[in-house]
Amino acid sequence: MSEEVKVLGNWGSCFSRRVELALKIKGVEYEYIEEDVYGNKSPLLLKYNPVHKKVPVLLHNGKPIAESLVIIEYIEETWKGTPILPEDPYEKAMARFWTKFVDEKCLPALWRAVWSPENEREKAVEEACKCLETLQSALNGKRFFGGDTVGLVDIAANFIGFWLRIIQEATGHGDLLSAEKFPTLFKWTDEFVSCSVVKQSLPPRDKLLAFFKARVAEANASK
Amino acid sequence: MKVECAKTMAAEEVKLLKTWSSLFGLRVVWALKLKGIQYDAIDEDLSNKSALLLQHNPVYKKIPVLVHNGKPISESLVILEYIDETWKQNPILPEDPLEKARERFWAKFNDEKLLPSIWGAFTKEGKEREEAIAAAVENLKLVEEELKGKKFFGGEKIGLADVAFGWLAYLICVFDEVTGFKIVNERYPLLLAWMQEFSQLPIAKDNCPPHDKLVIKFQALYEKHHPAK
Numbered sequence: 333m334s335e336e337v338k339v340l341g342n343w344g345s346c347f348s349r350r351v352e353l354a355l356k357i358k359g360v361e362y363e364y365i366e367e368d369v370y371g372n373k374s375p376l377l378l379k380y381n382p383v384h385k386k387v388p389v390l391l392h393n394g395k396p397i398a399e400s401l402v403i404i405e406y407i408e409e410t411w412k413g414t415p416i417l418p419e420d421p422y423e424k425a426m427a428r429f430w431t432k433f434v435d436e437k438c439l440p441a442l443w444r445a446v447w448s449p450e451n452e453r454e455k456a457v458e459e460a461c462k463c464l465e466t467l468q469s470a471l472n473g474k475r476f477f478g479g480d481t482v483g484l485v486d487i488a489a490n491f492i493g494f495w496l497r498i499i500q501e502a503t504g505h506g507d508l509l510s511a512e513k514f515p516t517l518f519k520w521t522d523e524f525v526s527c528s529v530v531k532q533s534l535p536p537r538d539k540l541l542a543f544f545k546a547r548v549a550e551a552n553a554s555k
Numbered sequence: 556m557k558v559e560c561a562k563t564m565a566a567e568e569v570k571l572l573k574t575w576s577s578l579f580g581l582r583v584v585w586a587l588k589l590k591g592i593q594y595d596a597i598d599e600d601l602s603n604k605s606a607l608l609l610q611h612n613p614v615y616k617k618i619p620v621l622v623h624n625g626k627p628i629s630e631s632l633v634i635l636e637y638i639d640e641t642w643k644q645n646p647i648l649p650e651d652p653l654e655k656a657r658e659r660f661w662a663k664f665n666d667e668k669l670l671p672s673i674w675g676a677f678t679k680e681g682k683e684r685e686e687a688i689a690a691a692v693e694n695l696k697l698v699e700e701e702l703k704g705k706k707f708f709g710g711e712k713i714g715l716a717d718v719a720f721g722w723l724a725y726l727i728c729v730f731d732e733v734t735g736f737k738i739v740n741e742r743y744p745l746l747l748a749w750m751q752e753f754s755q756l757p758i759a760k761d762n763c764p765p766h767d768k769l770v771i772k773f774q775a776l777y778e779k780h781h782p783a784k
Contacts, residue, residue, distance in 0.1 A: 383664065383697050395653055402659045409652040421640040422626055428633045433614065466614055 353533035493524035502544035578722035662719035
């Protein structure tokens with residue numbers, strides 16, 4: 333049966349890359365369409381995500397789905413094979429709980445800490461580190477949040493798995509995620525990025541580093 | 556083949572930690588009632604959180620928390636999905652993955668966009684309030700659009716999105732009364748009609764917090780956010 337799967341995404345967006353990772357885990361072939369999220373939004377994007385006008389958007393046989401976590405649950409339900417979520421309803425609920433925690437608490441706190449002005453930095457870093465500590469506890473001796481293999485929480489935490497260390501390099505601040513502060517979470521980031529299916533879903537390191545170095549320079553210039 | 560039924564053979568223990576007024580807790584009540592699940596309601600005093608709450612939701616220390624046979628689940632939308640997967644009667648989510656995605660998308664939209672914008676309009680002042688109202692208007696327009704040709708967000712019967720938006724059916728009139736400003740007005744006829752339909756459902760009719768008590772509570776909250784100068 334001919335099946336048409338497209339992803340409207342952006343090369344540097346961790347949300348967009350989450351969707352690509354989920355599709356790769358399932359072995360689903362898809363056409364990727366790069367969106368310029370900083371410039372003009374394409375008619376395609378405005379048509380398929382009129383509510384948020386954002387990437388990622390999954391198009392399956394012409395039908396659009398938006399919001400990365402909603403998309404991943406759709407992917408899980410549509411293509412069987414390697415599971416992203418546990419079978420057991422309680423374990424599933426735990427995975428969804430931690431995924432929400434990453435999205436609603438960790439990521440905003442980390443983003444605030446990265447870009448906060450010097451006089452607010454200490455407090456912002458403290459809050460972000462509290463989130464990382466809590467998230468670390470969810471690993472609970474496992475190799476991945478999903479257990480032996482990458483699951484929903486790992487996918488959702490891709491920003492922490494890959495982007496964060498690169499951003500720390502760009503800003504010169506290493507006080508968020510370090511091996512000293514969060515040894516098991518730090519180890520997880522190594523496991524995450526060395527996973528072959530994850531590797532295929534990540535943006536080029538140099539390009540991402542250059543991108544964030546430019547953002548840091550811009551932020552400093554406007555002070 | 557596993558047979559799911561409302562009354563299970565082994566002793567099944569369902570507890571719900573909530574408050575009398577929380578709209579998030581009420582969502583879970585609606586879902587449990589819809590499925591005919593017996594449960595113990597434990598109303599928390601959030602100014603003096605119980606040891607049970609702190610034990611069962613150490614991450615957020617918030618309600619609602621569903622405790623099923625001793626295992627706690629937090630975050631209302633996560634709880635709703637768990638309830639739907641555990642008790643199969645009167646499903647809240649459809650079978651079709653695309654329809655399921657639509658329900659989840661709009662439930663998220665309520666929680667992340669609509670509700671915060673209306674809350675902002677209620678609590679903020681000056682320029683921030685103007686911005687919140689503008690956002691709420693945009694969000695309401697989108698919600699109105701989504702209701703075109705439908706009785707409920709779920710179609711002929713309610714689904715996850717209806718449960719998420721359900722707070723509008725009984726709480727927005729409280730906000731109207733307290734602020735003297737009607738944010739969900741005649742510009743949104745489909746939404747107003749939906750609110751009517753929703754409030755007539757048995758789960759809503761029998762389980763909403765008392766209007767007068769809500770007015771007192773939100774009047775006090777309003778005054779707290781808008782101190783007399």
